[in-house]
Amino acid sequence: MTITTSERGRSPGSEAGGSPAAGDEARTRWWRRPWVGPLCLVVAVFLAMGVPRYLTFDPADSKIPPDPQYPWHYPVLVVHVLCGTVAIVTCCLQVWPALRHRHPAVHRLSGRLYVVAGVLPGGLSGLAVAYASPSGLSMQMSTMTTSVLWIGTAVAGLRMARQGRIADHRRWMVRSFALTMSIVVSRVLGVVYDHTILPPPGASADIPTLIAWGQERAGLASWPGWIVPLLIAEWWLVERAASARHRARKARRG
Numbered sequence: 001m002t003i004t005t006s007e008r009g010r011s012p013g014s015e016a017g018g019s020p021a022a023g024d025e026a027r028t029r030w031w032r033r034p035w036v037g038p039l040c041l042v043v044a045v046f047l048a049m050g051v052p053r054y055l056t057f058d059p060a061d062s063k064i065p066p067d068p069q070y071p072w073h074y075p076v077l078v079v080h081v082l083c084g085t086v087a088i089v090t091c092c093l094q095v096w097p098a099l100r101h102r103h104p105a106v107h108r109l110s111g112r113l114y115v116v117a118g119v120l121p122g123g124l125s126g127l128a129v130a131y132a133s134p135s136g137l138s139m140q141m142s143t144m145t146t147s148v149l150w151i152g153t154a155v156a157g158l159r160m161a162r163q164g165r166i167a168d169h170r171r172w173m174v175r176s177f178a179l180t181m182s183i184v185v186s187r188v189l190g191v192v193y194d195h196t197i198l199p200p201p202g203a204s205a206d207i208p209t210l211i212a213w214g215q216e217r218a219g220l221a222s223w224p225g226w227i228v229p230l231l232i233a234e235w236w237l238v239e240r241a242a243s244a245r246h247r248a249r250k251a252r253r254g
């Protein structure tokens with residue numbers, strides 16, 4: 001997974017490693033990369049706020065009320081949260097350019113963990129918890145779609161890496177990165193809605209009103225939560241390729 005400024009000038013064919021740009025990239029100090037630190041900070045805050053309640057393994061602590069109709073709901077939700085944590089932490093390691101270039105063995109190990117211990121079990125359990133979710137049909141459809149895309153993009157990225165198609169591997173992993181971060185984006189959107197278009201009902205609201213509000217909020221946060229990051233990733237990939245072609249044309253003319 002690569003999101004670097006120094007790679008913008010590289011043609012896709014030059015991404016097979018060992019290029020001079022890789023050296024430039026490794027030398028660029030972390031504080032010149034404004035996105036790595038903030039990304040890790042946002043992910044750390046998200047994990048600190050969302051995950052600990054599932055480490056007690058007590059269904060009473062769950063934010064999502066387990067459905068008694070499905071006895072597997074709570075255990076699968078816990079598996080999902082644990083695998084999601086592995087995915088989002090290893091994802092941050094994967095996009096850290098210095099780690100990629102100075103410690104390629106760590107990059108490979110954490111990349112395998114990302115797919116095998118994070119996205120695959122996290123996506124499959126995501127499908128199951130979406131099926132049993134009390135958060136409404138819109139949110140269920142959205143998260144089922146995300147689960148399939150999440151697994152598909154990561155498996156495609158892993159396949160490309162194994163075939164040595166490094167430029168394609170990076171493209172798929174940029175998409176996978178965007179989908180992993182969708183969980184954070186949708187949570188942020190939920191908070192924005194609370195303070196703008198969808199304030200929580202008052203304390204006197206009855207249960208059906210609260211459920212209807214919760215389902216509307218979950219659906220409204222879920223769809224743009226993954227579509228917007230994926231579109232940004234797609235734009236970034238197109239832009240980077242166009243910029244590389246432009247530089248190559250200029251170099252030929254020069």
Ligand code: HEM
Nearest residue numbers: 050063081084085088126129130133135143146147179183
């Ligand atoms: C991007 C692919 C993902 C999909 C499709 C997905 C799907 C889901 C679904 C369907 C639920 C149940 C929500 C409900 O019933 O209302 C859920 C809950 C949850 N997921 Fe994910 N998830 C994904 C990624 C992640 C990641 C990377 C994490 C990182 C830790 C994570 C952490 C959680 C947590 C903590 C919950 C419990 C809900 C809460 O306490 O607010 N998920 N997820």
